[in-house]
Amino acid sequence: MLDAIPEHNNREFWLWLLRRRRRMRVVEESMVPTLLAGDEILFDPRAYDRIRPKPGDVVVAYHPDHPELKLVKRVLTVHEDGRCELISDNPDVGIDSRHFGPVSAELILGRVTSRFG
Amino acid sequence: MKRLAAKITKWFPAEAVYAHCDGPCGVYDPASARIAAEAVLSMTKKLIALEGDNSLAAENSKSRYIAIKEEQAHLAKTELLVLWTDYFKPVHLEKYPNLHDTFWKAAKLCSAVKVEVSLEHAQELMAAIEEIHNIFWATKGRDVPYYTAS
Numbered sequence: 113m114l115d116a117i118p119e120h121n122n123r124e125f126w127l128w129l130l131r132r133r134r135r136m137r138v139v140e141e142s143m144v145p146t147l148l149a150g151d152e153i154l155f156d157p158r159a160y161d162r163i164r165p166k167p168g169d170v171v172v173a174y175h176p177d178h179p180e181l182k183l184v185k186r187v188l189t190v191h192e193d194g195r196c197e198l199i200s201d202n203p204d205v206g207i208d209s210r211h212f213g214p215v216s217a218e219l220i221l222g223r224v225t226s227r228f229g
Numbered sequence: 230m231k232r233l234a235a236k237i238t239k240w241f242p243a244e245a246v247y248a249h250c251d252g253p254c255g256v257y258d259p260a261s262a263r264i265a266a267e268a269v270l271s272m273t274k275k276l277i278a279l280e281g282d283n284s285l286a287a288e289n290s291k292s293r294y295i296a297i298k299e300e301q302a303h304l305a306k307t308e309l310l311v312l313w314t315d316y317f318k319p320v321h322l323e324k325y326p327n328l329h330d331t332f333w334k335a336a337k338l339c340s341a342v343k344v345e346v347s348l349e350h351a352q353e354l355m356a357a358i359e360e361i362h363n364i365f366w367a368t369k370g371r372d373v374p375y376y377t378a379s
Contacts, residue, residue: 125230136246137238139370143248145320149370152238153246172246184246200248207249229238 114146114201115168120154120226128154135228136172142206143184146170152228153184159223165196170224173198176212184224196220257316259362265305266358267378269342270351272298277348302343309335325364331357
């Protein structure tokens with residue numbers, strides 16, 4: 113079972129005001145049913161300053177082939193060298209590491225912590 | 230706090246992050262049903278304009294308009310059914326509880342405009358497709374304005 117993303121609470125709201133969270137709006141449907149198109153999310157840009165992503169985390173990352181495109185995906189596995197295999201919760205339609213390969217740690221912007229709004 | 234957050238997202242939408250998708254998401258568009266329904270509306274108007282004219286030329290035009298109206302009404306229904314059954318998923322129904330009712334009524338209107346020469350029903354069909362357009366693009370998180378060819 114894929115972990116759901118909780119609704120934001122007051123703590124998350126304050127962290128957002130203090131710029132410890134960043135807000136993004138989901139476009140397209142590869143993370144259905146966890147995230148629907150139009151949902152807004154908060155992510156923690158410092159989440160991986162000290163620790164590595166772990167399988168099951170939902171992350172915001174740059175597309176390795178299109179650096180202008182930010183993606184929201186779930187971590188499937190983490191390699192020894194820190195690169196992550198990202199997968200879609202709706203794998204029938206998603207574009208992810210099955211297509212663009214593992215994503216290096218510096219392209220991962222942070223961990224999604226809550227849904228906003 | 231929740232209501233404030235809802236207002237913030239409404240007034241200041243955040244930057245886009247892509248739950249990136251392959252082709253299957255992109256190939257659906259209610260526009261195909263809208264074009265067929267517009268053809269039905271146009272044929273209906275042309276038929277009404279020729280009412281009472283029994284000249285050979287008028288009879289010929291009428292039979293052509295009727296043939297196109299039959300064909301396009303059927304096409305509109307097919308396009309709507311594909312959208313309804315293939316694109317929309319249970320999660321969408323949760324967010325748009327009137328989804329099934331909207332499609333069911335639109336499909337019934339396709340049958341009505343095929344059988345009848347009804348301006349009222351042709352216009353109702355257009356309105357139903359506009360509603361479907363709005364729901365469809367909202368599920369994709371995109372703001373695509375509705376427009377018609379005529």
